Amino acid sequence: MKLRYSPTSPFVRKALIAAYEVGLEDKIEKISTDPWAADTDLRADNPLSKVPCLVTDEGETIFDSLVICEYLNTMGNGSLFPTDIQARFKALTLAAAADGTLDAGVLCVVETLRRPEELRWKWWLDRQTANMNGGLDLVEKSAGDLKAEGPITIAEVTLGGGLDWLDLRFPDFDWRKGRPGLTEWHAAASERPSFKATLPPKP
Numbered sequence: 001m002k003l004r005y006s007p008t009s010p011f012v013r014k015a016l017i018a019a020y021e022v023g024l025e026d027k028i029e030k031i032s033t034d035p036w037a038a039d040t041d042l043r044a045d046n047p048l049s050k051v052p053c054l055v056t057d058e059g060e061t062i063f064d065s066l067v068i069c070e071y072l073n074t075m076g077n078g079s080l081f082p083t084d085i086q087a088r089f090k091a092l093t094l095a096a097a098a099d100g101t102l103d104a105g106v107l108c109v110v111e112t113l114r115r116p117e118e119l120r121w122k123w124w125l126d127r128q129t130a131n132m133n134g135g136l137d138l139v140e141k142s143a144g145d146l147k148a149e150g151p152i153t154i155a156e157v158t159l160g161g162g163l164d165w166l167d168l169r170f171p172d173f174d175w176r177k178g179r180p181g182l183t184e185w186h187a188a189a190s191e192r193p194s195f196k197a198t199l200p201p202k203p
Helices: 010-021 065-075 085-114 122-141 154-169 180-189 193-197
Strands: 002-005 029-032 053-055
Touching (some): 010 065, 010 085, 053 065, 065 085, 065 154, 085 154, 122 180, 154 180
Parallel strands (some): 002 029
Antiparallel strands (some): 002 053
């Protein structure tokens, strides 16, 4: 399998953590891809020009990160997606909250790094920051259900890919403030081999 990836993307890291958790990390060839480059060929694999994008051994392309994680979980006979219906949708909802937080963060990055300063929209940045806080506050309420040891779910995988990215991109955001449960979980979960092996590079 080949994974079109960018080393700092939290969605890429989510897919890589999933691969490690189900024992498929050695089956994936990583292909560095800049989705913002004018001459990128990424659209040939993903018409949305986003990473991660997985190309299977059969030449099929799979995206986005949640679909890639479910594919890897299936191929590796993993347990990232619970079969119990209540547990499954609890995990998926927490993963969606984490994904939404990251989506809002990406929009903030685009607004501040890609848009000329004179065209930046403070209302938009404030709205996305509120979305980030809302998503994290929801997860904080369920922080006691998150696992740092033993089998984990797509919820922990997604958070693992995202919280370090918030530290990287928003060092002044301080997502830990007022979220002791999430802070404690992150500190413990960061010791997992899959989290350590996929840390994004420091600037």
